[in-house]
Amino acid sequence: MNKNRVSILGLMSGTSLDGIDLAYVTFQKGKYQNFEMVFAETIPYPEKWREILQNALHFEAEKLKALSVSYGDYLGDEINRFVKKYHINNIDFIASHGHTILHQPEKGITLQIGDGQTIANKTQQKVVCDFRTQDVALGGQGAPLVPIGDELLFAEYDYCMNLGGFANISSNENGRRIAFDICPVNVVLNFYAKKLGFYYDANGDIAKNGTFDEALFHQLNGLAYYKKNSPKSLGIEWVKETIFPILETSNATPETILRTFSDHIAWQIANVISEGKKVLCTGGGTYNQYILQKISSFKKCESVIPDKNLIEFKEALIFAFLGLLRVDNQINCLSSVTGAKKNHSSGELFYPNL
Known part of the structure; x- marks a missing residue:
C-alpha cells in the first residue's frame, strides 16, 4: 500500500x-x-x-x-x-x-x-x-460540480467542456471559476437516433447528411435559458417540457432534427467560447466529429481531444x-x-x- x-x-x-x-x-x-x-x-x-x-x-x-x-x-x-x-x-x-x-x-x-x-x-x-x-x-x-476538478486538475486549459447528456463548460475568469450548462446534447440526439434504430448518431454522420431547418434552428436559439447569465443549470425535465415539444410540433423528420439540433448545439457552444482559446473536450459527444467541426466553423479555437480514458471517464x-x-x-x-x-x-x- x-x-x-x-x-x-x-x-x-x-x-x-x-x-x-x-x-x-x-x-x-x-x-x-x-x-x-x-x-x-x-x-x-x-x-x-x-x-x-x-x-x-x-x-x-x-x-x-x-x-x-x-x-x-x-x-x-x-x-x-x-x-x-x-x-x-x-x-x-x-x-x-x-x-x-x-x-x-x-x-x-x-x-x-x-x-x-x-x-x-x-x-x-x-x-x-x-x-x-x-x-x-x-x-x-447544485450544478455543475465538476469545475472544482477543472480548476485544480486541468488549469492549463482556457476552457474545460464536457459533451454528455448536456454540454457544460468551465473557465477561470479574473481568478474566479465560472461554469454552467450550455445546452442539451446527447439527451436529445440519442432520443432521435433511436427513432432510426440506433443508440446514438455515430460521428454525427446522420446529422451531417440531414436537412437543415433554419426556422427550427432560430426557434431553438431564441429560448429564454440561453439569454440567462450564469450560474445556471439544466435538467431532464426542462428538455421534456421545453425542447421536445418544439421538436415534435415542427413535424421534422428525425434526420432533419438531428442535423438542426446538432447545429444548434455547436452554435450555443461557439457563443460562449472566446476566439483562439484552448478547449479541453471530454464526454461521449467528443466523438461527434460533425459537432466539433461545426463549432470550429462558428468560432476559431483549439479543441484538444485527450486520450480515450479522459474523454469517457473524466x-x-x-x-x-x-x-x-x-x-x-x-x-x-x-x-x-x-x-x-x-x-x-x-x-x-x-x-x-x-
Whole structure:
C-alpha cells in the first residue's frame, strides 16, 4: 500500500443513460494533479434499468425511496464485479454521483438516487455520495460540480467542456471559476437516433447528411435559458417540457432534427467560447466529429481531444476527486459556479454495517 497515494473508485451515471462509468483512480497526497486512472469501464444499462430510470421522474415519493435502495443494490453489485474483474485489493472509499431523477434548483429540489448506505453495506466500503443537496439548500444550482476538478486538475486549459447528456463548460475568469450548462446534447440526439434504430448518431454522420431547418434552428436559439447569465443549470425535465415539444410540433423528420439540433448545439457552444482559446473536450459527444467541426466553423479555437480514458471517464474521475476533497473536509463546491451562499464541502459519508 502506497501511503503517499489515495485510491478511490468513482461512479457516474449521466442523463443520456448510456450506463454507469466506473473509474479506479489514485491521487498523490498534496499534489492532486498527479493522478492515475488505473482502470475504467462503462457498464451499459440493461434495458430494464434504462426504462425504469427514464420513467422514474413520474414515481411517487415512496416508490422513489424504494428505487433509490434497489438502484444502490444494483450499483453495489456492479462495483463488486468491477473490483473482482480488475483484482483491486485497495480502496480507500467509493465516491458515487448516483443518477439524477429530478433537478429543479429554483424550487430547492434535487434528487440523485443510489442509496449510500446500501452501497456501503453491499461493497463493505466507505461511500461518499449526494453531492448536490447541500448546495441547493445553500441557494445554489447544485450544478455543475465538476469545475472544482477543472480548476485544480486541468488549469492549463482556457476552457474545460464536457459533451454528455448536456454540454457544460468551465473557465477561470479574473481568478474566479465560472461554469454552467450550455445546452442539451446527447439527451436529445440519442432520443432521435433511436427513432432510426440506433443508440446514438455515430460521428454525427446522420446529422451531417440531414436537412437543415433554419426556422427550427432560430426557434431553438431564441429560448429564454440561453439569454440567462450564469450560474445556471439544466435538467431532464426542462428538455421534456421545453425542447421536445418544439421538436415534435415542427413535424421534422428525425434526420432533419438531428442535423438542426446538432447545429444548434455547436452554435450555443461557439457563443460562449472566446476566439483562439484552448478547449479541453471530454464526454461521449467528443466523438461527434460533425459537432466539433461545426463549432470550429462558428468560432476559431483549439479543441484538444485527450486520450480515450479522459474523454469517457473524466466525470467519474472528478467525482472521485470531489469525494477526496469531502473526506479531507476541503472545499469541493464553488459558490462562483453554483450561486450558493458560500463555498463548501458537500457530500454525505456512509460506513458499512459490519
